[in-house]
Amino acid sequence: MAETLVFPGTVEWSGENPGISLKESPEGPFVALASFFRVVLSPHGRGHALVLLRAPQEAAPPAERSNLCITDNEKLARWLIAEFVSHFGAFKGQPGLSSLLWRTLDEVKSVGDAVSSYSEIVRAGDLTVELAWKGLGEPFCFAFPPEKSATGKHHMPSLFVGCETATITVNGRVLPGKPGPREIAGRTISTAMLAFSETWIRAPG
Template sequence: MQRIAVNPGSVEWSGENPGIYLKSDPDKDYSVVAVFFRIVLSPHGRGVGAVILGAPASASAYPDVPNMCLTDNRPMMEYLVANFVSKFPTFAGQKGLDSMSWHDVTDSKQDNRNMPHSFSEELLSDAVRLQMTWKGIKAPMAVEVGPEASATKAHDMYAVFAEATDACITINGTNLPGQVATRQFFGQTMSTAFLALSETWVTPL
């Protein structure tokens, strides 16, 4: 089929969206699911944010359990959670997503000096210091999918993905439990830790 140079659909958002999914037991469900956003274009402007579910099935929030959202642009993150994160298969139906606490980010830092060996994002709020680190980053690959294959089943999605062989999440200096596992990702067996760069979501006509 001939490729179309310009997608006539509506661009919803664009930016970076790396993730880390961890398992304490490789034969059980994820013990931690987390995604980070560094948005350059959205209906609510730019910003950074992260959704961390350290107890995905628990209808509880931080500080009782590490279920939280940190952001410097709450309308943007509310839009992303409602229309995208809640539809991602790893997050869909998780009680922790509806119950998580919200924290205003006062500072954010990105460390990409050691790419491709490691990459990290840090968000600070009054109560939480969050660090997400990806290690052993492999060669990137370009992904272009339509609604039938995208995570929301409603959008075209374009991105550059880079698999990480290891990753960790710390909250106030304490590591969340679990290890990186594997999953099927667009027909390939890949790590559950990944960078997603230049990611753009489009509502097709």
């Protein structure tokens, strides 16, 4: 019988963290980034947060392309951005992450079966953002050790679902770009994926 696998350390948060990272060409920079959180447990309580960079390369973009954080728990969102999002590969070092416009989340809902397609729809006042994933692949589960995680400090057991296409739509306007190929845990997926059952466990020491 296989031994029970126990991750040493402190569970810092658990929940869902699907994301979409878009480029206009494989060799070019990211032109739009979205990381959505549905957190069920953390030191700062439960909550949702959408970090959306419509101008990742710009610290002070015009209002129509402002970089956003939409959340119903600002303390949680600020902690997630400082401790996690700022270390994510596509977000790391992006000037746009320092110029977020904060909006209060009014409504969030998920749509789809997570087998063929899935969407997260976030509303804040007159703003509606839809993240959509289509052509979903086979779900797979893996656990990164701390040295391979984005932060370099956490175990990260997670269930991922890759997709063929993904879009970010803001008030009916589809943002430019498309996902590119990505290798993770021995699988080839894209830079847009669903991440369910995700838990970040800070390793001892």
